[in-house]
Amino acid sequence: MINLLREGFVMPLGPNTETSLDTPDTPDPLDEEELSALDAHWRAANYLAVGQIYLMANPLLTEPLAPEHVKPRLLGHWGTSPGLNLVHTHLNRVVKARNLDAICVWGPGHGGPAVVANSWLEGSYTETYPDITRDTAGMARLFRQFSFPGGIPSHVAPETPGSIHEGGELGYSLSHAYGAAFDNPGLLVACVIGDGEAETGPLAASWHSNKFLDPVRDGAVLPILHLNGYKIANPTVLARIPEPELDSLLRGYGHEPLHVTGDDPHTVHQTMARAMDEALDRIAAFQHAARTEGAAERPRWPVIVLRTPKGWTGPAEVDGLPVEGTWRAHQVPLPAVRENPDHLRQLERWLRSYRPEELFDEHGSPREQVLACVPDGAHRLGANPHTNGGLLLRDLPVPSLERFAVPVDKPGATAHEPTRVLGDLLAQVMADTGERRDFRLVGPDETASNRLQAVYEASGKAWEAQVLSTDEHLERGGRVMEILSEHTCQGWLEGYLLTGRHGLFSCYEAFVHIVDSMANQHIKWLRVARRLPWRRPIASLNYLLTSHVWRQDNNGFSHQDPGFVDHVLNKSPEVVRVYYPPDANTLLCVSDHVLRSRDYVNVVVAGKQPCFDWLDLDAARAHCARGAGIWDWAGTETDLGEPDVVLACAGDVPTLEVLAAASLLRSHLPDLAVRVVNVVDIARLLPMEEHPHGMPDSEYDALFTPDKPVVFAYHGYPWLIHRLAYRRANHPHLHVRGYKEEGTTTTPFDMVVRNDLDRYRLVMDVIDRVPGLAVRAAALRQRMVDVRYRHHDWIRAHGADLPEVAEWTWSQ
Known part of the structure; x- marks a missing residue:
């Protein structure tokens, strides 16, 4: 377990105490040398982000910029990139200074240029793709490949080292972050949440994940709410409400906000460094109190609210219209560089404003000052093994099915509830992973309804909020996860699997449709990851769909929909699998298979009502194999x-x-x-x-x-x-x-x-x-x-x- 405590830390303030990061008596956390190094790294990342969007040649502007140096099709998102670069730069600082084991989930995944830029700067990109060297030639390849035929996507995709979250569809970053933190007590998971993403229902529900995070057995999540004010064409809600109202919202979710606001780099760097230090000191104090002093009170975890202009440091005005700090900075601020000489001049001024000659040497390699804040080895955000979870994955100890199979002397002579029989198997899996803590069962308030309650014998339900005498099976550190949000369940499990663990999602068949789009995103992730030799296989995402269409006669028409399978079978054949076990023993055999499998999305549809036993275990095995x-x-x-x-x-x-x-x-x-x-x-x-x-x-x-x-x-x-x-x-x-x-x-x-x-x-x-x-x-x-x-x-x-x-x- 990594100790996040620094010498002389101060216990965090109480929940109703106003916190100010900037007071006249507060010394700056960064001396001039540190400030200069952080700013150099940030400017270098910004330069690389702009270069990826625009350039296909002349990466270091060693000659005047010409139209032929610019890509014929300009694709990408600039608006969020400078904010993401700022976060990455400051995470580098604290990870290195505190020797942290940390990853970051980038909610605004369309800010791919930023995350790729930082991976290249720290060297993890070149280690993954040796032809993208850290020199002028490698920089040229880095630029050309971005959003280019035969290259890489514009989002933080599986191809990006250090990523577990694409962010092409918004809403899931925070639940992914918590999934990564569960059962990883030494891990810090930073999570950047864009203010557009913060408007989605899945993100709103996932704020409640802190009621399930055990400060003893789990890692920590540091949400960073990035308010740059705009979506594609409209203002964002959280950026436009008064700050006291926003604080009340975040405190209502159980967080204590720390604000970083401004457009002056010097001030923002100092304030961001102070916020990071304060947040990590608080996290360390909470973990110390829980792990060594037995503190049982639920922590009020910190959240950083970062307000910077959209498209910060980019063109202030284009064609007489404001760009920086507006929605016009969202994608490509200068859209006609090849055709419009004025746009071309603006682009060259913009790139040179970062003073690339100070950032890269004559060979195109980052200078020592730029890399001063970058951690070493696996501490780099792009090289942390948790972001390539197959490196950490262990085989799941699935017990022998003979212990759980129902006897079948002849077909149809007896009947069992198939999912209840499966529940006994899952209980043993839960028990056998009790010390290693790498298996979780998630579902929206339906574990017992779906007849899986035997798992409570091995682990209770995770819960950090108030407990009443009438409650049952609630347990701090429990590995059964229930919240009435299918989105959050799915996000937790995806984050858990992507960081090298195992799990199962149990859901009513009709309502798994709520996560249709999330399933689609995960399938696409797996399909791409399977084709990347450096991405190691992860445990499959396993759905158990029960309370199905034919036995929802009590709930009625609203609960009757078997179409999730149609949706899944539209997707990549190399990834998706669908099973319909007809009785208890075939369900055991199918479950044994899917729990051991890798890199699939498996959908198992099985009943929870009494069902005739048709096949004994040997016959069920042979039938499932066929x-x-x-x-x-x-x-x-x-x-x-x-x-x-x-x-x-x-x-x-x-x-x-x-x-x-x-x-x-x-x-x-x-x-x-x-x-x-x-x-x-x-x-x-x-x-x-x-x-x-x-x-x-x-x-x-x-x-x-x-x-x-x-x-x-x-x-x-x-x-x-x-x-x-x-x-x-x-x-x-x-x-x-x-x-x-x-x-x-x-x-x-x-x-x-x-x-x-x-x-x-x-x-x-x-x-x-x-x-x-x-x-x-x-x-x-x-x-x-x-x-x-x-x-x-x-x-x-x-x-x-x-x-x-x-x-x-x-x-x-």
Whole structure:
């Protein structure tokens, strides 16, 4: 554990004490030499940021700037970059002075030029990309590659050393920062929050993360709220409200603000240095009190409020319009440099205003003064191993499944709640990682609702706020995380995984849509990171979606939506995986696989209600390894013949309905050859050219036949199956039943009837599609129609399902 305390520290002020960083009696924290060095580093970073946006040649202005030195397409964001450079410069100072283990999450990720510039200055960029040397030639490559074909993105992307957060979409920086800090007691995580990002709902909720941060077992998060006043074209809310109102807001969130305001570099450097020292002294005091003195009171952690002009040090005015300090500085302040000679002159004046000859030697390398504040080795922000979490990742100790599997003597003879069985496995994982503390379970207030409460035997729920005698399972330092914000849960887990740990996100199926866009961003991150040889694989992001569409009959239509899978399967095939285990033992096998996996986003959809046990553990393992297979015990085809029809299913309730339909067909049409196929890994339906788990055509045709009718009962929206299988030979014979937005508060079986997924409708589908059955089995079809009508009347009279449905069991 790194001790953040400095000699002679002062305990932090109380929560209601006004704090002033600038008083007549307060000495400047920086002497002239330190001030000059910090300013040199800041100017160098600013120069490099501007150069990346504009230049493709003449990086050190050794000749007059000409149009051909400027990129033909100007892309990037200047407005936030000088503020980010200031933060990076001052983080360098305190990390080096205090020997800190620190990383930074850059919320305004579109300020990529700043973070790349600082990585190049400190040398971590060249270590990662040896061709981008720290000299004139390397600087030229650095400039040219930015937002250029074949180069790097304009955001703080996976390609950027030291990054765990792209920031292309705003709202998630603070939750990522806390996720990184959990179970990292020696780590300081600084987090720059742009004032545009601060307007988002996810960011607003993530301020409450400090109620879950344990000062003993977790690291510290230092939020830095950067108010430069503007978004793309509008003012920002927090920059325009009175400072006392802003302070009240931040104090209400549980923070104590420290303000840094100004546009004079000398003053801002001194005030920023003082704020950093004060913030870190307070953090050190809180950790010391909790770790050595047993203090139990929740700390009021510091937050730095940094107010600097948008586009600071850039052009003050362009074409007669103000730029610096306005929204016009957001992206490219001088947009017509190649065509407009005045813009070209302004750009050259702007670049030379940083006095590059003082910052870089004759070879283009940063001068000693520029690097005076830069830490060494892994203490550099671009080289900290926590930002390349696979370097720190250990295998998760998943116990033997035999300890948790349910006995299955014959299919359908017993029933269990699959997620409750999984909860016992997760409890053991939680217990086995108790000392190493690298596994967390997150979810929005639903751990017990989703039948996973066995984990409380190994760890309580993290909680640092008030505790009442009626509360249960709350625990300081707990590793079960519950907050009624899916965004915050996702952000915590992403930050935790990206810094080298493991976890699982349990959520109601309908409401995981809240994080659709976050899942998209993480998938894109993984897709890029997998192609970077220096990025080591991290633990997969695992979703357990339960309380699903078919058993939300109590909550009703608002809780019925299985479409998250459709969203995920639109994404990079090399990253996404979707599983539909049909019973408890297959859920154990799937969970064992996803918890051990790397660099994937795994979606597991499983029920929490009692479900028939179809497969013993050995059969479940074999079935999950195949991903899709024939359940010969459920069908009526002979070993040497072909099926007349294939009944396929994916999902626990569709599996139940298919087996019930197969049982009806066995009884009423015993000569009909029925094949039952269950699909666990939905990507198996794709061609092998489209997904790593896809089947070759020969295997698909052997399983589903090239020309027989296939009636497919699917958990989600039926058109997804058509989309996955549209290139297969038998697609014209494929008929899919699934959820079609028919829901309400009703009985469990009525949900499947409303969506034509029920066993009686499936039997009718078989009769309608197998040649010759329409006439031969007309009476049976009529009976199936009649049962559905009787069901309709029965549930309205009795409030429960038909006895033959509620009491149905599998028998051969």
